[in-house]
Amino acid sequence: IDLGVMVPAAQILETARSENADLIGVSGLITPSLGQMCRLAAEMERQGLDIPLLIGGATTSRMHTAVKIAPAYSGAVVHVMDASKAVGVAGTLVSPERRQAFAAEIRERYDEMRAAHGRGQAGKRLLSLAEARANRARLDWTRYRAPAPGFTGVRTIDDTTVADLIPYIDWTPFFRSWELAGTYPAILDDETVGQAARSLFDDANAMLERIVAEGAFAPLGVVGCWPACSENDDIALFANGVRERPLATLRTLRQQMSRTHERPNRALADFVAPRASGVDDYVGGFAVTIGEGVERLAEAHEQALDDYSAIMVKALGDRLAEAFAEFLHELTRKELWGYAPNEALASDELIGERYRGIRPAPGYPACPDHSEKRTIFALLEAEARTGLRLTESCAMWPASSVCGLYFSHPESTYFGVGKIGRDQVADYARRKGASVEETEAWLAPNLAYDPGATPRSAKD
Numbered sequence: 001i002d003l004g005v006m007v008p009a010a011q012i013l014e015t016a017r018s019e020n021a022d023l024i025g026v027s028g029l030i031t032p033s034l035g036q037m038c039r040l041a042a043e044m045e046r047q048g049l050d051i052p053l054l055i056g057g058a059t060t061s062r063m064h065t066a067v068k069i070a071p072a073y074s075g076a077v078v079h080v081m082d083a084s085k086a087v088g089v090a091g092t093l094v095s096p097e098r099r100q101a102f103a104a105e106i107r108e109r110y111d112e113m114r115a116a117h118g119r120g121q122a123g124k125r126l127l128s129l130a131e132a133r134a135n136r137a138r139l140d141w142t143r144y145r146a147p148a149p150g151f152t153g154v155r156t157i158d159d160t161t162v163a164d165l166i167p168y169i170d171w172t173p174f175f176r177s178w179e180l181a182g183t184y185p186a187i188l189d190d191e192t193v194g195q196a197a198r199s200l201f202d203d204a205n206a207m208l209e210r211i212v213a214e215g216a217f218a219p220l221g222v223v224g225c226w227p228a229c230s231e232n233d234d235i236a237l238f239a240n241g242v243r244e245r246p247l248a249t250l251r252t253l254r255q256q257m258s259r260t261h262e263r264p265n266r267a268l269a270d271f272v273a274p275r276a277s278g279v280d281d282y283v284g285g286f287a288v289t290i291g292e293g294v295e296r297l298a299e300a301h302e303q304a305l306d307d308y309s310a311i312m313v314k315a316l317g318d319r320l321a322e323a324f325a326e327f328l329h330e331l332t333r334k335e336l337w338g339y340a341p342n343e344a345l346a347s348d349e350l351i352g353e354r355y356r357g358i359r360p361a362p363g364y365p366a367c368p369d370h371s372e373k374r375t376i377f378a379l380l381e382a383e384a385r386t387g388l389r390l391t392e393s394c395a396m397w398p399a400s401s402v403c404g405l406y407f408s409h410p411e412s413t414y415f416g417v418g419k420i421g422r423d424q425v426a427d428y429a430r431r432k433g434a435s436v437e438e439t440e441a442w443l444a445p446n447l448a449y450d451p452g453a454t455p456r457s458a459k460d
Helices: 009-018 034-047 064-071 083-093 097-122 129-134 162-168 171-177 194-214 295-303 306-335 348-352 372-380 382-386 422-432 438-443
Strands: 024-027 053-056 077-081 153-157 219-233 234-236 249-250 281-289 399-404
Touching: 009 024, 009 034, 009 382, 024 034, 034 053, 034 064, 053 064, 053 083, 064 077, 064 097, 064 295, 077 097, 083 097, 083 382, 129 422, 153 306, 153 382, 162 306, 162 348, 171 306, 219 306, 219 372, 219 382, 249 372, 249 422, 281 295, 281 306, 281 382, 295 306, 306 348, 306 399, 372 382, 372 399, 422 438
Parallel strands: 024 053, 053 077
Antiparallel strands: 153 219, 219 234, 219 281, 234 249, 281 399
16 A cells, blocks of 8 residues: 655554554655654554564665664564565565564664664764864965856756766666666676676666657756855855845754864855955855656556566666756856866766865755755745755655755865754754754754753753
């Protein structure tokens, strides 16, 4: 029984009871889903259920399942990598002869993973937010002249074709999505998986040829550049160079784990000139989609009972969305913003991020809060210009879509925010005008504490 997306826990459990379900399976595409899965497991425990719970989806992991979800439910909780693995797991869990032993084996394995995770966390020290800010990345703004973009405001990108994007595809994640371990192109000659990889690669290219010939997908994007300055851990964006009243403010998070070897505690705001520096800096943003054609073509294959082709179409849609992001970033660096006009990088160098600047996306390690997409979408007028929409949990629809930010400073770099403390969560919630509880839900994977286990106090 498929209940669809964004289904409340109460509806899931009510349906499971009324239909006498053998299993409950939930899938998470973005990080807010992880908190919902924890709450579902806790509610199953509260109601005294004994139905196995299967966890899957792009944002999930075996470690998160073991550390966060499994402890909340005494029944069987199993993380499955993808639909192909779920079939075998489901078969075992519905077998009266095999279920108990399998569940005990999984429980023991997760116990070991939690213990190892606990040992790994034991030696790490969390700085106060004040200490982390004191150890911020300190760029020399006195000698820096930020490159002015060729335009400010927003532009729609509506003349890009799938054929334009194919050279920008990063094939390594494509193979990983099919559980073929290796790096492209070496994987094609791998002794173990090479034959399977070549067959899959041929099928993918045949599907791409069909997509191009039929015009099945319609890539559409939007890009913007705005005058900007940083204020502590925030980035203010302006309509013009006067920089008086912000159009919007991006809220960034700072690393709080104690750093070694004099490494800074970074936030994305560190890569934008502070207001007090007097430097006229800029920040860019983008949103791209491969369009609803991906879902239409996949559904057509599903209706024809061709699940392999349906999965292939969705996998290629995701890869093309990432390729579009790469394509547009290059176009921005070389022409639209123009801060790297002479850049000449090969495909593997683009994938290796050897260009100047960075392209962080909400939901990824440097800016883990998916709700920042709302600010980016508003700035870009993304829905009106591209048809892209955000769900309540800030997943993008159509699914084969990407949005993010552009930073041009040559010292800007990717990093992971990692675990953060109560003080930063409270500060971040105040800056966003949100409750601490709501903020904790958005940032659940990054919390260095259990919101439900330890009462808040002033000294926290």
